[in-house]
Amino acid sequence: MRNTLFARFLAVALGISIGTPGLISSSLDKSITGTLVVAANKTPAPHPKLARLGKKPDWSTLDKYQRTITRAEFQRLLDHCYTRSGADYKGLIQVFEDRARIIKQSNHPEGGWYELHFLTDRRKTKEIERDWTAPWQMEKLPRNENQPLKGIHIAIDPGHIGGEWADIEGRKYTIGEDTIPVQEGEMTLKVAKILQRDLTSLGAKITLTRTTEEPVTKLRTEDLTKEARLWLLENKGLAPDSLVEATARRMFYVSSEIRERAVLVNEEIKPDLALCLHFDASPWKNPYKPAFRDVNHLHLLINGCYSYGEVSEDDTRIEMLERILQRVYYYELRMAEEIANSMARETRLPPFSYNGSSGKSVNSNPYVWSRNLLANRKFMCPVVFFEPYCMNNKEVHSRVQAGEYRGLKEFGGIYKKNIFQEYADGVTTGLVNYFRKVR
Numbered sequence: 178m179r180n181t182l183f184a185r186f187l188a189v190a191l192g193i194s195i196g197t198p199g200l201i202s203s204s205l206d207k208s209i210t211g212t213l214v215v216a217a218n219k220t221p222a223p224h225p226k227l228a229r230l231g232k233k234p235d236w237s238t239l240d241k242y243q244r245t246i247t248r249a250e251f252q253r254l255l256d257h258c259y260t261r262s263g264a265d266y267k268g269l270i271q272v273f274e275d276r277a278r279i280i281k282q283s284n285h286p287e288g289g290w291y292e293l294h295f296l297t298d299r300r301k302t303k304e305i306e307r308d309w310t311a312p313w314q315m316e317k318l319p320r321n322e323n324q325p326l327k328g329i330h331i332a333i334d335p336g337h338i339g340g341e342w343a344d345i346e347g348r349k350y351t352i353g354e355d356t357i358p359v360q361e362g363e364m365t366l367k368v369a370k371i372l373q374r375d376l377t378s379l380g381a382k383i384t385l386t387r388t389t390e391e392p393v394t395k396l397r398t399e400d401l402t403k404e405a406r407l408w409l410l411e412n413k414g415l416a417p418d419s420l421v422e423a424t425a426r427r428m429f430y431v432s433s434e435i436r437e438r439a440v441l442v443n444e445e446i447k448p449d450l451a452l453c454l455h456f457d458a459s460p461w462k463n464p465y466k467p468a469f470r471d472v473n474h475l476h477l478l479i480n481g482c483y484s485y486g487e488v489s490e491d492d493t494r495i496e497m498l499e500r501i502l503q504r505v506y507y508y509e510l511r512m513a514e515e516i517a518n519s520m521a522r523e524t525r526l527p528p529f530s531y532n533g534s535s536g537k538s539v540n541s542n543p544y545v546w547s548r549n550l551l552a553n554r555k556f557m558c559p560v561v562f563f564e565p566y567c568m569n570n571k572e573v574h575s576r577v578q579a580g581e582y583r584g585l586k587e588f589g590g591i592y593k594k595n596i597f598q599e600y601a602d603g604v605t606t607g608l609v610n611y612f613r614k615v616r
């Protein structure tokens with residue numbers, strides 16, 4: 178382990194000597210080699226703080242957003258949605274009258290600051306380059322158009338993997354003998370396929386990030402052990418093997434899997450919006466002895482609510498800024514609101530409520546919250562993230578057992594559609610309502 182650290186130390190030292198030759202030649206004897214000079218003269222930059230499997234960012238990717246946002250709008254988005262308070266970006270992002278200064282490497286201020294200049298009254302507004310089409314740029318449709326989603330490309334991300342991977346993911350449980358296991362990755366895929374059929378008939382082009390219960394990523398837990406050990410070492414210190422194994426597993430089914438789906442979304446699908454489908458669950462009272470919980474609720478998420486720890490990750494910070502600069506907030510919020518209203522009518526579920534630290538409310542709609550999740554941060558387009566139904570609620574369990582039946586069936590005295598169709602209908606109605614209003 179010491180060898181790895183030493184190797185990294187050397188690599189960093191070398192990196193500096195290559196990146197900033199001017200510093201060396203101006204102050205020191207030129208007969209000494211660059212590498213040695215750095216080791217003797219300057220503290221090497223520590224390894225940057227990054228999210229799991231994150232990459233050191235290239236700050237020049239923000240160059241295209243120079244002078245595209247006013248100070249007022251930048252500040253409002255940062256404070257109102259993306260962070261909980263100024264303390265979450267203190268020392269990392271400084272807002273001045275004409276520009277924002279953003280630290281490039283949070284644990285190494287000597288690495289410099291990126292300067293993002295604001296749009297001022299003297300300049301004309303510039304079009305922002307983006308891979309998705311905003312509603313006002315879409316073809317206008319007549320009010321009675323029977324394909325209100327015509328020409329809209331939607332990526333649907335069925336959350337989790339399911340199948341033989343559901344146990345590792347911890348998104349599966351069985352209660353009772355001879356019952357169908359309740360498995361989130363399989364359920365989200367069912368809803369995704371119904372949505373694909375229904376939204377296509379309304380004119381949308383639909384692409385799923387996965388169509389089977391297999392991972393999108395090629396990497397597996399065992400491929401990520403070294404990476405997990407290193408990440409733990411750099412972020413938490415020495416870790417026992419059991420924690421390394423758990424981290425590697427999480428890196429497989431969350432970090433690597435979602436990052437691979439993000440590559441698909443951002444580089445191949447390039448949709449106008451993305452829908453991340455999930456089912457919620459409430460914490461078990463005793464995880465070793467699963468028993469039904471009474472709670473059942475609904476909420477939708479847009480991206481936001483970054484903590485200080487998250488903003489201090491260099492890759493996370495630039496990704497948050499890119500979402501601010503692409504102005505996804507406005508579409509995510511209005512779309513989420515519209516769909517939350519139709520889903521609330523469809524499912525008759527009460528809203529879930531966060532305590533304000535892991536999720537933040539951005540308006541008066543009790544169903545809509547902002548939260549920073551890997552998928553709604555990495556998919557570079559407006560993203561609505563769904564968390565309806567608690568999978569470990571008794572009625573939800575019965576409805577999963579009932580499967581995809583036609584028509585209505587009675588649950589607790591109320592006749593209901595099958596749970597997958599009900600979920601999809603809530604989403605479809607909301608999308609249609611939204612696009613009828615804005616197109």
Ligand SMILES: [Zn+2]
Nearest residue numbers: 336361455456
């Ligand atoms: Zn989920």
